[in-house]
Amino acid sequence: MPWLKSSDKSGLHPLVLAVRRAFRADERSVNEVYGFVSRCATLSAGFMTDYVVDIGTAELVGGDRTQVLLRQAGEAGLLVAEGRGRNRTWRIVEDDDLWHIRAREDVLWDRQRDQDRRNPELTARVLMRDGDQCRYCRVVLVSSKDTRSGRGATYDHLVPGAAATFDTYVRCCVRCNSRFKELPRHEKEKHLLPPPPLPYFAAKSQSRSKVEAFLGHRVHAANDPFTDAAPASPPSSSGGPAAVGATSDREPAAVGATPTAPEPAAAGATRAEQGGTAAAGATSQPGTAAAGATPEHPGGAPPGAGSGPPWSEGGRRDGPGLGPGPGLDEDGAGGASLPSSGSSARRGSRARRGGSR
Numbered sequence: 001m002p003w004l005k006s007s008d009k010s011g012l013h014p015l016v017l018a019v020r021r022a023f024r025a026d027e028r029s030v031n032e033v034y035g036f037v038s039r040c041a042t043l044s045a046g047f048m049t050d051y052v053v054d055i056g057t058a059e060l061v062g063g064d065r066t067q068v069l070l071r072q073a074g075e076a077g078l079l080v081a082e083g084r085g086r087n088r089t090w091r092i093v094e095d096d097d098l099w100h101i102r103a104r105e106d107v108l109w110d111r112q113r114d115q116d117r118r119n120p121e122l123t124a125r126v127l128m129r130d131g132d133q134c135r136y137c138r139v140v141l142v143s144s145k146d147t148r149s150g151r152g153a154t155y156d157h158l159v160p161g162a163a164a165t166f167d168t169y170v171r172c173c174v175r176c177n178s179r180f181k182e183l184p185r186h187e188k189e190k191h192l193l194p195p196p197p198l199p200y201f202a203a204k205s206q207s208r209s210k211v212e213a214f215l216g217h218r219v220h221a222a223n224d225p226f227t228d229a230a231p232a233s234p235p236s237s238s239g240g241p242a243a244v245g246a247t248s249d250r251e252p253a254a255v256g257a258t259p260t261a262p263e264p265a266a267a268g269a270t271r272a273e274q275g276g277t278a279a280a281g282a283t284s285q286p287g288t289a290a291a292g293a294t295p296e297h298p299g300g301a302p303p304g305a306g307s308g309p310p311w312s313e314g315g316r317r318d319g320p321g322l323g324p325g326p327g328l329d330e331d332g333a334g335g336a337s338l339p340s341s342g343s344s345a346r347r348g349s350r351a352r353r354g355g356s357r
Contacts, residue, residue: 002104004045005099006038006100010098010099013098015076015077018077021075021076032065040057040092041101052082053090058090109160116164117155122165124215127211128211130171131200132199133199134173135156135172135192135193136176137173137175137193150175153174156188158188158192168185201221203223
């Protein structure tokens with residue numbers, strides 16, 4: 001926006017005090033000329049005439065004393081006449097100790113930058129390309145409201161003074177923008193880094209939401225986790241192969257064994273209780289040996305041993321006159337008992353028939 005800056009020392013400036021020596025000056029002329037030129041400077045700043053005052057502005061301020069005031073201000077050095085006749089104008093002296101008027105070019109350039117920054121079609125495409133990183137130094141930008149640190153987010157025009165396009169508008173930090181803003185385009189492009197493969201959006205930035213709101217769909221970013229949870233393995237069905245890493249209450253199959261549906265245990269196989277699971281070491285179907293199971297004899301059971309020796313789990317035969325077998329107590333629980341001899345078995349049988357003596 002246009003503005004005028006008046007120095008605190010402008011009322012005592014030597015050029016203002018020199019009015020006392022001007023044409024037809026008196027004790028009131030210094031303040032009168034100072035006020036006249038100050039008002040002309042204010043109108044020049046408001047209408048962006050860059051220190052130039054025409055005759056219409058001078059007569060609006062000076063009234064019937066316009067010609068005297070113009071002459072006195074010109075003799076003091078506060079105004080400089082330019083041109084002749086109807087095209088004659090007066091230029092206010094440019095001195096920071098008097099008045100500083102913002103140039104028209106700077107005001108229009110600020111308006112153009114604001115217009116480019118508020119253009120969602122342009123900024124959304126640039127954010128999708130550059131993200132929240134500076135194209136000159138790759139620093140992660142924090143916020144456009146950060147004016148103290150150099151990481152404040154802003155944009156840079158590769159062609160200063162011209163309207164921005166997608167190719168001439170880049171994301172940058174405040175530090176790099178201040179460093180390269182006066183350079184021409186070919187000098188800026190020497191320091192310009194290529195756009196990233198995927199945009200990076202800061203966690204506290206609203207850049208991603210602006211882009212997605214404009215595009216109408218979610219966008220991929222470089223800081224996305226990309227770790228979608230894998231679907232859980234379905235539980236294995238009864239008798240089917242267990243999933244990798246899955247736990248079950250059954251014994252794990254041996255390496256390389258082909259899982260098969262459970263079938264009734266072989267004749268003579270030891271079980272802890274009716275309907276219970278097979279005890280450790282019980283034999284399963286031929287060709288599918290459980291882990292730790294007793295391998296069968298190549299030719300079947302040894303001759304004269306039934307389905308196994310008496311002290312083996314497979315050789316236990318339930319019936320009268322036989323105890324629970326080695327490795328099991330009377331309740332069927334595990335224990336470390338010695339194999340029963342024939343005499344002890346007969347004594348146990350007589351005790352059950354006739355009771356204790």
